[in-house]
Amino acid sequence: MASIDNNWQTSMPGDWQVRRVVETGSTNSDLFAQAESGAPHHSALLADFQTAGRGRLDRTWQAKAGANLLLSLLFRDSHVDVAQCQRRVAVGAVRACRKFLDTDSLAMQPVKLKWPNDLLLAGTKFGGMLSVADQTQSFVVVGIGVNIGWAPETAAKLADVSRDPSLSPLTFLAELLRQTSELEKTSDENLHELYLADLATLHRLVRVELTDSRVVVGRAIAVNQDGRLIVQTDERLLTIETGDVVHLRDAVGE
Template sequence: MDTPNATSLSNWPFRWHVQVVDETGSTNADLLAAAAAGAPDRSVLVARHQTAGRGRLDRRWDAPAGANLLVSLLFREIPADPHVLTQRVALAAAVACERLAGVRPSLKWPNDLLLDDVKLAGVLAQAYLGPHPAVVVGIGINVGWAPEGAAHVGHDVQPLDLLAEMLRAYDDLPEDVWLMYRDRLGTIGRRVRVELPDGMVEGVAVDVDPDGQLVVVDDAGKSRRFAVGDIVHLRIARE
């Protein structure tokens, strides 16, 4: 992986190929280019600052230099259901926050980490579909700084320490993470609004399928499954 100003740090968990840069446009874009150039499985690129970071729906993701963890991970070993990679990265990040800072984030379907019901981190996956396919999973975690209305891990945690713990947590995950993901998913039991390109659906999120689809009972009492969509937590459902 040939990235300007990149440095490799020692003492990273085994089998992870980690490089750190001071600044780049987007770690996801850089790793997708690296995938095309033959970068190995478990390549990791972390930037102290991104100038063109993006989340889902092309939302801008920015932070002061060095304050937060802005990182992308490249996977060559792609499971039959590629969404599992985003679940695994989100779970590893949540476990790392718990181990290192003593906070316990929940997950918001499909790809956010929440702390006290406000956003702590977001995950974005993109695929390289060339001769040797890969999936790049990017995550931005508010560590020492957060925008207004968001949460952060804490000023006493260093982003690179959190990354090292996240990689160790990833390696510690079971092969099948569905039950672990389901248990950590704070969307279940919530009244939600599912925002879709052609409209909106409101109801109560009651489960998540092993294939990652969110199960929502809408206001007409119909059970519906969503593979994609933007979720808004409205309020805790009451009996």
């Protein structure tokens, strides 16, 4: 596994230790194994290409080599609450994206989150996250993929609306790490409020496809501190740990 260029390494904010590889199966799997072998807090693994990248529910996540951000981040010790770690990276990613958009672009192409782990650009997915923790909860690995310079036909990419059409994954990475480090100084309560402010799912009419094939339709009224979605249906209040969310339009339109 090759280290990144030293000149680029020194440009990374804070105490992040980033390693870059040309190709790997999965940055999450690799960094998880490194964490089990003692890799320190704020280790990060960046890949130009993944051959076995996976999203939530074991879905494939692939991208054109070198075009997008394919990254995993390691959090240890007091930083290991899974929901909080993913929330921190999610809000950091939204803030990083907004740094590269001008005011007009932000008004027309808002960057938001969709529960549980998607990044949206004007309502279209352009990124996602997947978090894994060890059995003893001594560390968490947060994987994130962001379409920077390439996207499939059904998705969006940041370069299309960036002030800099040549925006690179490395430039975006530096800003993401900077924003994530700043958010580590924020209390859990304040971070949760920041997350809710960026969440497009909140207060929306949604359809949730659960892992047991059931489908729930209702209004997303909250996300609790554990990251579970609270949905009010016609019959009852449901707390949902995981599922696929589709944003629906109200009868009067939104």
